[in-house]
Amino acid sequence: xxxxxxxxxxxxxxxxxxxxxxxxxxxxxxxxxxxxxxxxxxxxxxxxxxxxxxxxxxxxxxxxxxxxxxxxxxxxxxxxxxxxxxxxxxxxxxxxxxxxxxxxxxxxxxxxxxxxxxxxxxxxxxxxxxxxxxxxxxxxxxxxxxxxxxxxxxxxxxxxxxxxxxxxxxxxxxxxxxxxxxxxxxxxxxxxxxxxxxxxxxxxxxxxxxxxxxxxxxxxxxxxxxxxxxxxxxxxxxxxxxxxxxxxxxxxxxxxxxxxxxxxxxxxxxxxxxxxxxxxxxxxxxxxxxxxxxxxxxxxxxxxxxxxxxxxxxxxxxxxxxxxxxxxxxxxxxxxx
Amino acid sequence: xxxxxxxxxxxxxxxxxxxxxxxxxxxxxxxxxxxxxxxxxxxxxxxxxxxxxxxxxxxxxxxxxxxxxxxxxxxxxxxxxxxxxxxxxxxxxxxxxxxxxxxxxxxxxxxxxxxxxxxxxxxxxxxxxxxxxxxxxxxxxxxxxxxxxxxxxxxxxxxxxxxxxxxxxxxxxxxxxxxxxxxxxxxxxxxxxxxxxxxxxxxxxxxxxxxxxxxxxxxxxxxxxxxxxxxxxxxxxxxxxxxxxxxxxxxxxxxxxxxxxxxxxxxxxxxxxxxxxxxxxxxxxxxxxxxxxxxxxxxxxxxxxxxxxxxxxxxxxxxxxxxxxxxxxxxxxxxxxxxxxxxxx
Numbered sequence: 171x172x173x174x175x176x177x178x179x180x181x182x183x184x185x186x187x188x189x190x191x192x193x194x195x196x197x198x199x200x201x202x203x204x205x206x207x208x209x210x211x212x213x214x215x216x217x218x219x220x221x222x223x224x225x226x227x228x229x230x231x232x233x234x235x236x237x238x239x240x241x242x243x244x245x246x247x248x249x250x251x252x253x254x255x256x257x258x259x260x261x262x263x264x265x266x267x268x269x270x271x272x273x274x275x276x277x278x279x280x281x282x283x284x285x286x287x288x289x290x291x292x293x294x295x296x297x298x299x300x301x302x303x304x305x306x307x308x309x310x311x312x313x314x315x316x317x318x319x320x321x322x323x324x325x326x327x328x329x330x331x332x333x334x335x336x337x338x339x340x341x342x343x344x345x346x347x348x349x350x351x352x353x354x355x356x357x358x359x360x361x362x363x364x365x366x367x368x369x370x371x372x373x374x375x376x377x378x379x380x381x382x383x384x385x386x387x388x389x390x391x392x393x394x395x396x397x398x399x400x401x402x403x404x405x406x407x408x409x410x411x412x413x414x415x416x417x418x419x420x421x422x423x424x425x426x427x428x429x430x431x432x433x434x435x436x437x438x439x440x441x442x443x444x445x446x447x448x449x450x451x452x453x454x455x456x457x458x459x460x461x462x463x464x465x466x467x468x469x470x471x472x473x474x475x476x477x478x479x480x481x482x483x484x485x486x487x488x489x490x491x492x493x494x495x496x497x498x499x500x501x502x503x504x505x506x507x
Numbered sequence: 508x509x510x511x512x513x514x515x516x517x518x519x520x521x522x523x524x525x526x527x528x529x530x531x532x533x534x535x536x537x538x539x540x541x542x543x544x545x546x547x548x549x550x551x552x553x554x555x556x557x558x559x560x561x562x563x564x565x566x567x568x569x570x571x572x573x574x575x576x577x578x579x580x581x582x583x584x585x586x587x588x589x590x591x592x593x594x595x596x597x598x599x600x601x602x603x604x605x606x607x608x609x610x611x612x613x614x615x616x617x618x619x620x621x622x623x624x625x626x627x628x629x630x631x632x633x634x635x636x637x638x639x640x641x642x643x644x645x646x647x648x649x650x651x652x653x654x655x656x657x658x659x660x661x662x663x664x665x666x667x668x669x670x671x672x673x674x675x676x677x678x679x680x681x682x683x684x685x686x687x688x689x690x691x692x693x694x695x696x697x698x699x700x701x702x703x704x705x706x707x708x709x710x711x712x713x714x715x716x717x718x719x720x721x722x723x724x725x726x727x728x729x730x731x732x733x734x735x736x737x738x739x740x741x742x743x744x745x746x747x748x749x750x751x752x753x754x755x756x757x758x759x760x761x762x763x764x765x766x767x768x769x770x771x772x773x774x775x776x777x778x779x780x781x782x783x784x785x786x787x788x789x790x791x792x793x794x795x796x797x798x799x800x801x802x803x804x805x806x807x808x809x810x811x812x813x814x815x816x817x818x819x820x821x822x823x824x825x826x827x828x829x830x831x832x833x834x835x836x837x838x839x840x841x842x843x844x845x846x847x848x849x850x851x852x
Binding site: 364370391392393429432439 | 566682740763774783792795
């Protein structure tokens with residue numbers, strides 16, 4: 171799906187540090203978890219931006235910041251030119267109507283004591299101007315139909331649905347306010363393999379139908395490739411590479427992206443003995459005390475002195491067509507995911 | 508081709524006719540308030556030394572229950588095993604008395620679990636948990652056990668093993684905890700290692716480390732590995748042969764190259780077709796319709812028939828046996844020929 175026109179979401183230098191405190195009576199801050207540390211990107215109407223990275227890289231914190239569920243330490247998030255990061259009260263409520271979320275776990279993100287109708291209709295309680303009271307039931311039934319559920323099941327409870335159906339309920343709730351942006355945080359990873367494709371197809375169909383823009387956060391790189399127009403790779407709170415899906419997957423320039431792609435098992439046993447694989451040593455460092463300079467340097471096979479001294483910026487580098495944050499960026503076709 | 512309800516892939520020859528481990532017509536049921544749940548319904552597979560068997564299936568397919576039955580760690584009741592055999596080097600483990608069974612469990616057949624954090628005891632150091640294997644099974648002293656624990660932590664490549672042997676599980680990362688689990692499981696040089704979703708909770712780069720470690724340990728000791736997973740990528744990377752499970756039964760048995768080249772069961776074919784591929788970008792993904800079966804209300808006939816594009820009338824009434832369709836292959840589908848032809852085309 172082609173993205174057009176002005177960005178509807180602009181993120182600039184977004185930073186979120188969670189303070190680490192010590193002491194009970196005399197609380198003092200002894201440090202900070204640098205969960206998101208200077209992330210910038212744009213999202214256009216109808217576009218899907220995939221965000222990949224491993225646990226602890228800050229991708230879920232990023233989602234919360236976009237939704238204004240967390241307040242950033244610094245930086246800005248603009249939706250249609252309106253600042254959401256500093257917004258309060260009625261202003262925040264208005265901006266939030268435009269950005270909704272689909273959560274990872276369909277088992278815990280739906281209230282078991284509410285009927286499906288109440289769950290999907292709850293956004294209308296908060297934004298009463300969208301649907302007048304008498305109209306709500308009909309709207310909810312329409313939404314159920316849109317996501318492929320039986321509209322007659324409006325009075326059922328979440329436990330009466332399977333995992334895949336529950337995720338559809340979560341998607342219907344996200345659509346209720348007709349937002350322009352939906353943040354999907356690992357929307358299929360809790361589902362069975364045979365159900366994942368159904369939900370991905372649904373998300374793509376809804377995008378075409380309603381011209382939605384998605385932030386699609388996932389760790390399954392083949393799913394991200396399928397659905398995304400552009401992909402951002404995160405490592406330890408930083409965006410290390412950002413570009414079109416074909417650029418990231420076919421011509422990755424950052425060593426971390428190359429290692430990540432090469433680690434993905436390919437569902438084809440032919441030629442598995444010859445496959446090139448970059449196996450990273452050790453674990454990612456703690457985000458409370460990230461390495462100086464380039465954060466990936468402690469696990470990088472290209473690291474030199476400059477990497478410890480100077481932080482590489484996310485920019486287009488010689489020989490590559492997209493932005494990467496590595497002093498020694500060099501495209502390298504690793505594997506086809 | 509002849510019909511048979513139990514198919515065992517041919518043995519590798521190292522042990523004569525008898526494979527290292529053979530599961531034969533295994534049935535496992537759970538007695539619940541809602542009724543009897545038939546979790547495993549006549550599963551058969553076999554494993555030879557040095558071989559990797561992948562058991563592929565979704566939640567509720569019975570893949571983990573089969574493994575727990577092999578290990579003898581099912582809670583009985585509510586579970587019961589009305590029929591079947593689990594032969595280890597020709598001896599049926601299910602008929603052994605408990606004391607003989609516990610000689611096999613952990614020593615000769617070992618298991619690692621998905622969630623290393625909940626499988627490790629949080630109040631003991633990792634060194635004492637690894638060393639416990641030697642104290643219980645070999646009567647080693649505390650000091651010797653600790654020395655062995657350090658050796659094992661080195662073997663699974665935990666950096667600074669000597670210093671970290673006194674650390675507790677929460678002080679390790681997810682990947683390192685899984686290494687500790689692996690260290691415990693290989694402590695007594697088992698001949699069979701069952702790995703139940705060993706990397707599902709881990710990131711891909713850590714997953715690659717763990718799978719490489721398992722492959723190395725397997726090469727060193729020639730143990731047989733049963734890898735239980737739902738990840739078609741991991742299977743393609745490491746397996747020699749595959750058993751695909753659906754609704755408590757094996758629906759397809761094959762060597763790894765055969766199954767990826769041309770699946771012979773509609774479920775396997777559906778799973779492979781629904782993997783997003785590069786050339787399908789922008790198109791709708793193939794999706795298996797419907798949802799996995801409810802074990803309390805299994806569909807009649809073939810359990811897959813409500814979701815199957817190859818369904819004919821007899822699939823609703825007649826459960827297909829596991830047809831032997833080649834020397835190393837079997838498929839539980841009445842129309843396996845059509846599926847196989849469709850896969851080639």
